[in-house]
Amino acid sequence: MLDKRYQVFISTSGSEMQPERIILAQTLVGMGFFSWGLEQRTPLSTAFARRQIDDCDYVMILLGSQYGEQSVSGVGYMHLEYIYAVTKQKPVIVFMHDDPDSRDDALHDAKPELREKFKEFRKLLQNEVDQVFTYRSLRDLEMAVRLNMPQMLERYPVTGWVRPQNTQALHDEIDRLKAQLVQLETESGKREVDPFLSLPKVSMHELFSFEYRMHAYQDGNFKELKVQKKMTWAQLLSILGATFVNPTPEEFFSKRMNEFLNETGLDDARIEMPRAHAVARAQVNIRALHSIKSQMRQNDWIVPNGRDDRQRMLWQVTSKGQKLLESNLLDNDRVFQFKSAY
Structure with a gap:
């Protein structure tokens, strides 16, 4: 079996999520993932975060009870990272606190408008992301990650990273699959089935x-x-x-x-x-x-x-x-x- 590793970008609202981030990173490392992410954001760090998202295999949103610091546009950095991940078609998985109102007041945004944006962002993730899981304690979070990350690998398979000494096994598997594909195509009598031959042609300015x-x-x-x-x-x-x-x-x-x-x-x-x-x-x-x-x-x-x-x-x-x-x-x-x- 190939020894693969996968890179996960972790996006949170900020330093108030440090306990959750530590648990998340430790759990992912134990499961064979590399974790990336930024706790402190500035306008200068946005480009760095985007490069990390470009290079990662999966993006993980860790949502507690804060919307987090906002960019100059008024949109939170965590929110912007989510938008960028979606535009890059990265598989996204969300772990959010089951009852944000029960968390300590110090872990909430101080400004009412940010609290409202947090609620809107939380609802947006629930509506748009297929893989959303909740937790109440750090132990819940660890178990949710252990249970659901293997399912992400099955639902959204990616190339990942393979140790150099294992690349020969990967090439052998590719060659085997190529040979199998050629055999199947030959047996079917044609390489591609074209179901669109009945389409009428269109003019350039139609x-x-x-x-x-x-x-x-x-x-x-x-x-x-x-x-x-x-x-x-x-x-x-x-x-x-x-x-x-x-x-x-x-x-x-x-x-x-x-x-x-x-x-x-x-x-x-x-x-x-x-x-x-x-x-x-x-x-x-x-x-x-x-x-x-x-x-x-x-x-x-x-x-x-x-x-x-x-x-x-x-x-x-x-x-x-x-x-x-x-x-x-x-x-x-x-x-x-x-x-x-x-």
């Missing part, structure tokens, strides 16, 4: 309507908005085409679309919230994303192109799609400057 969600920030608070957006297929090809010039994993369909919506969503948000100053956590509707991918394949703009060494499906722009990207046919519909995504 509009496609889809829904996406985002968080919009105004006056120190945020609101989740559902937005109906219309774009031409030329615009969609402009957004996604550059990402798939080279064979690129399928997950970059959603990553690039969400990145684009985060970059441009402020104008959409201001229709409902005129004083909105920022947006985050934009997520395109998964069915709409599926339709975009299927339609682009039917139009012969993009096709599957094998698998990488992690057995992820790779996609690449066709010669037809490349010619469209290089022509001036899309110029009137270009909506942003391309950025490299892979």
Whole structure:
């Protein structure tokens, strides 16, 4: 069996959660996890926290009875770390105190407005995160971690870190799985089943309507908005085409679309919230994303192109799609400057 280790970023409101953080870190180390996180936050530490989240396998929110120190935008640092983790599609698990009101007064926010934000944030986590577990004592917290972290590994498997001397076993397992995949594909008589051959083709300037969600920030608070957006297929090809010039994993369909919506969503948000100053956590509707991918394949703009060494499906722009990207046919519909995504 491979000796794997996983990195967990722990986000808390601050120093008042030090006893819980110590128990959490000790328990995780004993289970084979590396724990990261920051207790004291400043505007300068935000970039460091984001780098840690980028590199981690899982994000853990440890919520007691405080919202914690706020950033200059009025949003708490713990809240911002949660938002960033979600935008990066990191698996999130929450351990929150079962009865925050029963905790000592010194462990609560002093300002009434922060106490209200704490309640809103706690409710947000309960509504948005699938893996939320409660505790009352430090012993409860330890047992909850021991019980539920192995389930996180099963529900949200990640690569993790493998000791160098064990990499040969990993390569052998990959080779075995590759051979098994080839055999199954050969027996089925075709490598990919295409259920979308009946889709009608679309024109470049035909509009496609889809829904996406985002968080919009105004006056120190945020609101989740559902937005109906219309774009031409030329615009969609402009957004996604550059990402798939080279064979690129399928997950970059959603990553690039969400990145684009985060970059441009402020104008959409201001229709409902005129004083909105920022947006985050934009997520395109998964069915709409599926339709975009299927339609682009039917139009012969993009096709599957094998698998990488992690057995992820790779996609690449066709010669037809490349010619469209290089022509001036899309110029009137270009909506942003391309950025490299892979």
